[in-house]
Amino acid sequence: MFKGKFIDNLPKIYGTYTGGFLVFIILMAIAEQAGMTAKTIGILFVAFTVCIYAFIGWMSRTVQVDAYYVAGRSVPTVFNGMATAADWMSGASFVAMAGGIYFGGYTYMAFLIGWTGGYILVSSLLAPYLRKFGCYTVPDFIGTRYGGNLARFCAVVVLTLASFTYVTAQINATGTIAARALAIPFELGVWVGLVSILLCSMLGGMRAVTWTQVAQYIVLIIAYLLPIFWISNKGGYGFFPHLMLGEEVARLGELEAQFGLVKNAAADVKAAGVPGGLKSISLPHSEVPAGGMAAWKFISLVICMMVGTASLPHILMRYFTTPSVKAARKSVAWSLFFIALLYTSAPMLATLSKLSLMDPNLATGIIGKDISAVMSIDWVQAWTAQKQAFIADFNGDGVLQLNEWFMRGDVVVLSTPEVAGLPYVISGLVAAGGMAAAMSTADGLILAIANALSHDVYYKIIDPKADVRKRLLVARGLLIVIGAAGAYIASMRITSILGAVAWAFDFAMSGLFFPLVLGVWWKRATRQGAIAGMITGLASGTAYLIYVYPKFMGNPAWLGIDHLRFGIIGASVCLVVMVVVSLMTPAPDSSTQKMIDEVRIPTGKTILGKQH
Amino acid sequence: MSNKEKHWEKTKGNMFLTLALWFFFGYIIFMFGESLNSASFLGYPLAYYMCAQGSIVAFVIILFWSANRQEKIDEECGFAERGEDD
Numbered sequence: 107m108f109k110g111k112f113i114d115n116l117p118k119i120y121g122t123y124t125g126g127f128l129v130f131i132i133l134m135a136i137a138e139q140a141g142m143t144a145k146t147i148g149i150l151f152v153a154f155t156v157c158i159y160a161f162i163g164w165m166s167r168t169v170q171v172d173a174y175y176v177a178g179r180s181v182p183t184v185f186n187g188m189a190t191a192a193d194w195m196s197g198a199s200f201v202a203m204a205g206g207i208y209f210g211g212y213t214y215m216a217f218l219i220g221w222t223g224g225y226i227l228v229s230s231l232l233a234p235y236l237r238k239f240g241c242y243t244v245p246d247f248i249g250t251r252y253g254g255n256l257a258r259f260c261a262v263v264v265l266t267l268a269s270f271t272y273v274t275a276q277i278n279a280t281g282t283i284a285a286r287a288l289a290i291p292f293e294l295g296v297w298v299g300l301v302s303i304l305l306c307s308m309l310g311g312m313r314a315v316t317w318t319q320v321a322q323y324i325v326l327i328i329a330y331l332l333p334i335f336w337i338s339n340k341g342g343y344g345f346f347p348h349l350m351l352g353e354e355v356a357r358l359g360e361l362e363a364q365f366g367l368v369k370n371a372a373a374d375v376k377a378a379g380v381p382g383g384l385k386s387i388s389l390p391h392s393e394v395p396a397g398g399m400a401a402w403k404f405i406s407l408v409i410c411m412m413v414g415t416a417s418l419p420h421i422l423m424r425y426f427t428t429p430s431v432k433a434a435r436k437s438v439a440w441s442l443f444f445i446a447l448l449y450t451s452a453p454m455l456a457t458l459s460k461l462s463l464m465d466p467n468l469a470t471g472i473i474g475k476d477i478s479a480v481m482s483i484d485w486v487q488a489w490t491a492q493k494q495a496f497i498a499d500f501n502g503d504g505v506l507q508l509n510e511w512f513m514r515g516d517v518v519v520l521s522t523p524e525v526a527g528l529p530y531v532i533s534g535l536v537a538a539g540g541m542a543a544a545m546s547t548a549d550g551l552i553l554a555i556a557n558a559l560s561h562d563v564y565y566k567i568i569d570p571k572a573d574v575r576k577r578l579l580v581a582r583g584l585l586i587v588i589g590a591a592g593a594y595i596a597s598m599r600i601t602s603i604l605g606a607v608a609w610a611f612d613f614a615m616s617g618l619f620f621p622l623v624l625g626v627w628w629k630r631a632t633r634q635g636a637i638a639g640m641i642t643g644l645a646s647g648t649a650y651l652i653y654v655y656p657k658f659m660g661n662p663a664w665l666g667i668d669h670l671r672f673g674i675i676g677a678s679v680c681l682v683v684m685v686v687v688s689l690m691t692p693a694p695d696s697s698t699q700k701m702i703d704e705v706r707i708p709t710g711k712t713i714l715g716k717q718h
Numbered sequence: 719m720s721n722k723e724k725h726w727e728k729t730k731g732n733m734f735l736t737l738a739l740w741f742f743f744g745y746i747i748f749m750f751g752e753s754l755n756s757a758s759f760l761g762y763p764l765a766y767y768m769c770a771q772g773s774i775v776a777f778v779i780i781l782f783w784s785a786n787r788q789e790k791i792d793e794e795c796g797f798a799e800r801g802e803d804d
Contacts, residue, residue, distance in 0.1 A: 212751070215769040222774045223744040229781055230733045234788075348771060352761020392766035394751040404748055412744065430799045432789055439781035446774050453770035706726055707797045 113180055120185075123158075124324050130154060131328075135531045144530045145289060151534035152287040152541055155325055156302045159318045159545065166310035166317050171574055171717055174311030174581065175242040175557060177427040181316055186433075187440025189316045190424045192323035194221075194445055196272075197279025197544030198607050200326060203449075204522075205515025207456035211391040216404045218449050220411025222442060227416035229438035233425040235626040235705050237434035240712025241426060243554070244419040244618070245562040250714060251625040252633040253698070255567050260640040262558045264617030265419045267644070269551045270592070272418075272610035276548035277303070277589075278596040280541060282516075287537045293597045299545070300593040307549045308582055311557075315549045316427060322542035323444065329539025330448050334455050337526045341462070347454045354461050358391045361464045365473060368509040370500070375512075378498035384512040391460065403666050410673045414611025417618040420547075420554035431708035459522040464508070470525055477506050485524045489517060552592070556584040608670045609651070616647030616676025620684055629702050631684065634691045639684030647676020725795035732791060736784040743768075743776040 112119075134147055168174055181189070199221075206214040241247045244265060249258030280299025285292045306318040334347055344350025369388040394400075415421065424441075425434040462470040472480045477499055480486055489495040496512040519540070523532040560581035565572055572580070617640045624631040652658045655669040667674055693699075701713055747754060751765040759767045792798045 212766055212769060215766075216748075219744060219748070219769060219773055222777050223740060226736060226740040226744075226777060226780060226784075230736045230784060349760055352758070355762055355766065392755070392763045394755045394765050396752060401749055401751060404751070405745055408744060408748070432785075432792070432799055435785040435788060436782075439778065439785050442781055443778050446778050450771045450774055703722060706729065707722060708792050708799050709797045 113182065116182065116185055120320060120324065123321060124328075127155075127325060127328065131531065131535060134534060135529060138529055138531050144533070147530055147534040148287040148537055149289070151538040152284065155538045155542060156305075156545075159321060159542075160302065160305040162318045162321055163306040163308070163310060163314040166314035168310050168313055169574070169578065171577065172242075173313045174578055175426075175561065176423075177311075177313040177316045179427055180429055181427040183428060183433045183437040184440050185320050186316070186424060186428055186437040187444050188323040189319035190421065190437070190441035191444035191448075192319040192326065192542070192546035193420060193424055193550040194441070194547070195326065195448055195543050196547035196607070197276055197283070197540055199448070200330065200540050200543035201279070201516045201519045203452045204455040204459070205518040207453050208460055208518045209385050209387055209389065209515060211389045212394055213389055213400075213404065215453065216407040217411060218452070220408040221415060222445060222449055223408065224412035224415025225438055225442040225445075227412060228421065228425075229435055231623050231627065232416060232422060233438050234431045234435045234708065236422060236622075237425055237428060238431050238705050238708060238712060240714040240716075240718075242561050242714075242718070243558045244422055244622070245558050246566075246714070247625065248621055248636065249562060249566065251698070251701070252621075252631075252636045254633055257633055257637050257640075258562050258566060260637055261618065261621070262562050264613065264640060264644055265558050266555050268418065268610045268614035268617075269420060269555045270588075271613060272607060273548055273551040273555070273588075273592045274595045275607050276544050276551065277592045279544035280548060281593075281596055283537055283541045283544065287534075287541070296593050296597040299541075299548075300589050302541075303545050303548045303552065304586065304589055306545065307553055308585055311578075311581065312423075312427060312553065315553055318549065319546045322546040326539040326542040326546075327444070327447055329535045329542070330455075331451060333523045333526075333528060333532050333536065334451055334458065336528055336532070337458050337462075337522065338454070340526065340528075341458070341468075343458065347458070348450060351454055351457050354457050355392050357465065358457065358460060359393065361461075361473075362390055362508075365464070365508040368507075370509050374500060375498070378500065380496050380498055380512050381493040384494075384496050384514050386509050386512050387460070388509065391457070399666055406667060406671050406674060410608070410615065410671050411611055413615040413619050413677060414608075414673060417614035417622065418611065419558070419614070419618075420550040422622075423554055423557070424550070455522065456518065459518050459525065462522075462525055463511070470527070473506055473508050473511060475506055477504055480506050485521060489513075489521060548592075552585060552589050555588050556581055559584050559588075606670060609672075612647060612651070612671070612673030612676065613644070615673040616680060617644040619677055620681045624684060624688075626702070626705060628688075629699055630688055630693055632688045632691045632694055635684045635686075635688030638687040639680040642683045643676045643680025646679040647672050650675040721795050725791065725797055728791045728795070729788065732784060732787050736780060739780050740777070743773045743780070747773070 134150065138147060172178055206217065236247055239247050245258050245261035248261035277296060277299055280303065281292055281296030284298045285295030307315045338347035339345055343354055367388050367390060370386060425437060428434045428437050462468060464473045465471045466474045477497060486495065494514045494517050497506060498510050498512065500510055501507065520536060523536060560577065564580050565577050621636045621640055651669055651672040653661050654663050654672065704710060704713060747768055754765040755763040757764040
């Protein structure tokens with residue numbers, strides 16, 4: 107059922123699915139009018155979508171190695187683009203990005219540039235060549251190009267460290283959303299989230315993850331764009347917000363000048379009892395901060411996120427699934443197209459929600475109004491009760507100032523429909539979208555780790571004689587173990603200690619970027635060079651992180667390279683060491699040289715066989 | 719020069735050109751963000767606009783353009799894949 111014909115029918119199948127989902131939204135809207143409670147709608151939205159993903163996961167079950175690891179290399183470009191977009195856009199992108207822009211303005215938007223521009227590196231330096239190579243996993247490429255188990259093993263270590271840093275945050279996000287939508291405790295929500303994630307990936311590996319990710323992309327993009335267009339039209343800001351919010355951005359500048367951007371002293375915030383993680387607006391929305399250092403901080407963050415993007419294995423492995431080298435290249439372009447739909451909308455959402463809170467001329471505005479009046483608004487009460495928002499009257503004048511309104515970043519996306527007075531069905535939709543975003547990324551990451559451990563460590567290093575049945579059994583077992591480890595850590599709520607999602611990018615770029623790129627582009631790169639590069643790159647990056655992170659040693663950042671940017675140190679060390687050691691050791695033998703020549707042209711057989 | 723070498727020279731050329739454009743939209747313009755913001759586009763301050771949409775759209779266009787260019791190079795040198803189209 108999932109062969110040949112299925113691929114030809116994809117547009118029809120997903121077209122029907124999208125139509126069905128829209129019908130479901132309309133049905134929920136009707137049910138809301140008929141008096142269904144907000145809680146039931148929330149539960150139905152999350153349960154309905156998760157059941158569909160599980161169904162797709164079950165339908166895609168497989169017992170073939172190449173279907174399990176690379177979806178049989180038959181995923182068409184456009185669909186692989188959608189799957190990559192879902193793989194890429196995490197729960198953090200979905201719920202936290204608009205919030206980040208809301209608080210950080212232009213400064214935060216360096217993430218937008220970094221998380222999109224990296225795809226140009228993927229397309230021009232890596233994806234087509236890795237596809238030609240025919241590997242199952244990223245360490246598979248390192249292991250074959252450089253030869254030897256040590257190189258392979260080092261790549262597995264970097265991959266696991268980077269992906270695991272990322273995955274706990276995703277399981278955490280699924281837990282938060284599941285807990286809120288299903289009205290269960292967070293600790294239970296985490297495990298419900300994990301079961302949903304495993305249902306999508308366990309039976310069918312990459313094939314199942316691919317087809318669920320496409321379905322998840324459709325849900326998340328509808329859930330993100332619909333409220334933005336609705337609010338923009340309802341509020342009379344323009345029917346196409348992306349092109350028509352110029353005046354609103356300018357108005358925000360005026361309001362910032364009127365209210366004043368005040369950075370609260372940490373002691374005041376603590377004394378007022380503001381719950382942790384809540385922030386007030388203290389940075390300008392569109393103004394560029396002055397000075398060379400500010401520009402360097404922007405650019406250095408962009409460097410880390412771009413180079414990190416090009417080294418993250420769960421993204422690279424998506425391009426192993428296309429039918430051809432040409433398709434891999436085109437697929438990267440489609441991926442960024444689908445990602446851009448959401449990323450270019452996030453600033454618009456931030457602008458609209460910021461304006462609706464800050465403009466005193468609007469009915470929804472709360473800044474500059476009496477605190478007693480603000481405290482009587484329903485959504486303010488609901489979010490303050492959950493410690494997601496907070497009011498601290500620092501100057502005691504009874505009027506809410508800009509620096510007296512505290513909010514958690516996630517609330518921007520989750521509360522905007524409510525604040526703008528849209529029906530609850532939209533909030534349910536947003537919850538389903540956030541769940542889809544977090545699940546799809548978690549699936550990709552867990553699969554990347556489990557595949558590397560089962561294929562590269564178990565099959566290639568420990569037991570090369572294992573048969574297909576045993577290999578897939580190990581792969582599935584590892585999927586459960588890694589997922590459970592991630593969920594366990596997430597349920598202990600220590601993610602604040604584990605640090606930012608940005609760390610995953612820094613770890614990946616420290617250890618993997620140059621060994622991957624030079625493996626294709628520099629024939630002289632040797633095994634010893636690659637191993638030394640991976641080890642010193644990762645070690646120096648990690649050491650610098652420990653040196654600079656406030657919760658560890660907390661030393662002052664060197665040249666503005668703080669804990670979000672430690673990959674710059676790691677990758678530079680990796681490059682220098684790799685080049686020096688490669689030049690000191692004998693050049694790779696002629697068969698390796700020939701292999702690299704083959705990788706560089708799109709035609710001919712892949713380097714590794716179809717089943718290996 | 720063999721066909722393979724010619725192909726690789728052209729592929730490298732395409733890569734460097736693509737990365738030059740990438741560097742312009744990803745880095746150069748943000749080095750001058752402060753002065754750029756005094757200009758405006760569609761009513762948005764220019765640096766803000768490039769950050770929110772301009773550069774991202776440029777990246778998408780660069781990717782499609784560069785992929786098409788590389789396909790032409792493959793075709794010219796006789797390395798285009800046949801029969802396995804998407």
